[in-house]
Amino acid sequence: MIVFFDYAPAMKLIPSLRQLRYLIAVVDLRHFGQAAEACLVSQSTLSAAIQELEDLLGAKLLERTKRSVLPTPLGLEIAARARALIKGAEDIADIAAAAREPLSGPLRLGMIPTIGPFIVPRAMPELRKRFPKLKLFLREDQTARLLSQLENGEIDGALIALPYPIDGFDSATVARDRFSVVFPPNHRKAQAAGIRASELALEELLLLEDGHCLRDHALAACSLESARRNEGFKGTSLYTLVQMVANGLGVTLLPQIALDAGILRGLKLPVLTLEAETPYRDIGLVWRRGSGQARTLAAVAGAFKEIWPSAG
Amino acid sequence: MIVFFDYAPAMKLIPSLRQLRYLIAVVDLRHFGQAAEACLVSQSTLSAAIQELEDLLGAKLLERTKRSVLPTPLGLEIAARARALIKGAEDIADIAAAAREPLSGPLRLGMIPTIGPFIVPRAMPELRKRFPKLKLFLREDQTARLLSQLENGEIDGALIALPYPIDGFDSATVARDRFSVVFPPNHRKAQAAGIRASELALEELLLLEDGHCLRDHALAACSLESARRNEGFKGTSLYTLVQMVANGLGVTLLPQIALDAGILRGLKLPVLTLEAETPYRDIGLVWRRGSGQARTLAAVAGAFKEIWPSAG
DNA sequence: GAGCATAATCGAAAAAAACGATCATATAAA
DNA sequence: TTTATATGATCGTTTTTTTCGATTATGCTC
Numbered sequence: 076m077i078v079f080f081d082y083a084p085a086m087k088l089i090p091s092l093r094q095l096r097y098l099i100a101v102v103d104l105r106h107f108g109q110a111a112e113a114c115l116v117s118q119s120t121l122s123a124a125i126q127e128l129e130d131l132l133g134a135k136l137l138e139r140t141k142r143s144v145l146p147t148p149l150g151l152e153i154a155a156r157a158r159a160l161i162k163g164a165e166d167i168a169d170i171a172a173a174a175r176e177p178l179s180g181p182l183r184l185g186m187i188p189t190i191g192p193f194i195v196p197r198a199m200p201e202l203r204k205r206f207p208k209l210k211l212f213l214r215e216d217q218t219a220r221l222l223s224q225l226e227n228g229e230i231d232g233a234l235i236a237l238p239y240p241i242d243g244f245d246s247a248t249v250a251r252d253r254f255s256v257v258f259p260p261n262h263r264k265a266q267a268a269g270i271r272a273s274e275l276a277l278e279e280l281l282l283l284e285d286g287h288c289l290r291d292h293a294l295a296a297c298s299l300e301s302a303r304r305n306e307g308f309k310g311t312s313l314y315t316l317v318q319m320v321a322n323g324l325g326v327t328l329l330p331q332i333a334l335d336a337g338i339l340r341g342l343k344l345p346v347l348t349l350e351a352e353t354p355y356r357d358i359g360l361v362w363r364r365g366s367g368q369a370r371t372l373a374a375v376a377g378a379f380k381e382i383w384p385s386a387g
Numbered sequence: 388m389i390v391f392f393d394y395a396p397a398m399k400l401i402p403s404l405r406q407l408r409y410l411i412a413v414v415d416l417r418h419f420g421q422a423a424e425a426c427l428v429s430q431s432t433l434s435a436a437i438q439e440l441e442d443l444l445g446a447k448l449l450e451r452t453k454r455s456v457l458p459t460p461l462g463l464e465i466a467a468r469a470r471a472l473i474k475g476a477e478d479i480a481d482i483a484a485a486a487r488e489p490l491s492g493p494l495r496l497g498m499i500p501t502i503g504p505f506i507v508p509r510a511m512p513e514l515r516k517r518f519p520k521l522k523l524f525l526r527e528d529q530t531a532r533l534l535s536q537l538e539n540g541e542i543d544g545a546l547i548a549l550p551y552p553i554d555g556f557d558s559a560t561v562a563r564d565r566f567s568v569v570f571p572p573n574h575r576k577a578q579a580a581g582i583r584a585s586e587l588a589l590e591e592l593l594l595l596e597d598g599h600c601l602r603d604h605a606l607a608a609c610s611l612e613s614a615r616r617n618e619g620f621k622g623t624s625l626y627t628l629v630q631m632v633a634n635g636l637g638v639t640l641l642p643q644i645a646l647d648a649g650i651l652r653g654l655k656l657p658v659l660t661l662e663a664e665t666p667y668r669d670i671g672l673v674w675r676r677g678s679g680q681a682r683t684l685a686a687v688a689g690a691f692k693e694i695w696p697s698a699g
Numbered sequence: 700g701a702g703c704a705t706a707a708t709c710g711a712a713a714a715a716a717a718c719g720a721t722c723a724t725a726t727a728a729a
Numbered sequence: 730t731t732t733a734t735a736t737g738a739t740c741g742t743t744t745t746t747t748t749c750g751a752t753t754a755t756g757c758t759c
Contacts, residue, residue: 119750139707167472171465175444430736
C-alpha cells in the first residue's frame, strides 16, 4: 500500500509563509525596496527570499526589467493563493485567541450607511455591556465595498441588507426591516390609512443615489423598475432624503430602523405603511467563510437580534 | 485612514507551516516520538516546536497525560485548518510545476470499479500518446473513499459516476453511460426488442453489493426501491455478476462501457435496451477545488471525453 | 558622461532549528 | 515496594537559515 501523505518535508517541497509574504508585498507594491520596507526587512533579504522561492518552484514569478518589476501571470496566481494561505494562518491565530478568552480582542465591523447611524447609538452601549472585553471598530461603507473588505481581511464582519449575493460568505440574519412611505406635509394621500405599491408609481419617488442597496431593495419591494424613475433627485443619505420630502419634492421609502431612530423628529411628515405587501429588507451580519472570528461574530449577531428595536 | 492589512510579521503573529506540520503529526499519531520520526526530526525538536506553537497561540493544543497525548478540541480544530493550509502550499508548488512544464509530472487518478477496468485498457495508450510527460498512477476504489482520498490529498482526481453529492469539488463531465439489461440464455423475454422498467420489478434483479454507486444508480434509473429487492444475491464485481446471470440466477443491468469492453465476450447472453426511459449515469472527473492540478485534470477530462467509446 | 534608482551579490552576524544526552514522571512488571 | 520501561520536557551544542550592511552591475534621466 502506497502512502501518499507524509509528514516529512522531503515529500513535497513547499514554499514557506515567509517567502509567500514577501512575494505578496512585491506583487502589490511592484518594487523590491518598498516591499522590503513594508515587510520590515532589508532589500537584500527580500531579494534573496524571492529568489529562493523562484528556485524552489522552478518558475519565474516576477519579471524584472531594471526599471520596474512586474509579476508574471503565474506570480499573480500564486500571490492570490498565498494571500488566502496567510489569511488561513491568521485565522488559526484568531481562533486560538478567541478560545483563550472568548469574545475579546479587536473586532472590525462594517455597516452600510442605511443601518449604521441608526443602530449604532442604540446597540453600542448594550454591546459594550454584553461583550465588555470586545474592542469594536466600526466602519461605514456600501455593501459591495464591505464585502470586498471582508474578502481582503480588512474587516471581520459586516452588517448589510439582504437579499444580496453573498456566495462564499457565512451569515446570520439579525432582523427584518420593513419599509414605510413618507409624504410631504399636506400631501393629498396623507389622510389615507395606507397606500398600495401601484399607487407609488404615480408619485415622485425620491431614492438614494446608485450604489446604495436600499435603493434597489426599495424598488424591488414595490416592483418598480429603476429605469422608469425620474432620476432628477437622488439623496446622498437618508437625512437629506427626508429634507427633500419635507420640502415637498416628493415621497420616499424609509426603513423602520431609521424611523425608530427618530429620523423624522421635529418634522410633521405623514408616514403610511404599504398595504398587503409589507415590503421589507432583512438585516444580516456576514463574515468571511472560515474566519477565525466566526464564533464571536455569531454571538454578536445574536446580540444584535435581541437588541433590535422591533424585537424589543 | 486606517490600514488594516500589513505585510509586516509584527502585525499579527502567525504560526509557521513547520510548526503546523508537526502539530498535525502529533494529532494524528498521538505520540511525540512517533510523530517526530514521521517528520524526520528528533523528538526534542518536535517537542520544542509544539511548545513554541502553544506559546505563540497562547492556548493548549495537546493534553499530555504522561501516558498518552490527546489533542484538545482547539488542537483538533487547528490541526484541521493546518491540513488545509499545507494542502494550499502544496497546490502552489503544483501549479508552479505545471506552469514550468504543462501536463507533466505525476498524476494520481482514482476510478470506481465499474469504470476503471473497462476504460483503462482503451484509454491508457491514448492518454500516454497525448500526455507523454504525464506519469499516471491509478487506483481503484468506491466513490465515497475516492472523495475522501481527494480531500486528504492522497489522489489528485477521480473518475466517478454522477449524480453524486460532490459539494466542494470541481468536476468535468466526461460521458453519458447508458444501462442495458442482460438476460440469462433462453429467458422468456430474450426475444423481445426491448423491455420496460416496470417489467424489471418482476425479474430477479442481480446487483453489486452495497457501496457500489452503480447499485444505486441502477435502482434509481429503474425507479426501484432497494428495500424491495431480493437481497440474496449480490455481486462483488461486474464480472461475477455476469457469471451469475449466465448461470440463470437472474437478470442484471450493465453499463455500456462494460459491454463495449467486451464483458460478455464468449457468452451468449441476450442484451435488451430499456424502452422509453434510457436510464444512464454520467461519468465525471472530479478534483479538489483549488487543486494545483486543476488545469491538468481538465485536460485529462477532455481527453477522456474524446476517447470515450460512445464518442468515437 | 554624471547622477540616480534598482535589484543582485557577498561575507559576516544573528536567529532559528535541530540534535543528542539527560531528566522527571507516570505506568507496568517484578 | 522496588525496578524497569515509556514518554515527553529540558539543556547545551551544533548546524542551518535568515538577516544585515556594503558593494556591484545595470539601466534610466538629465
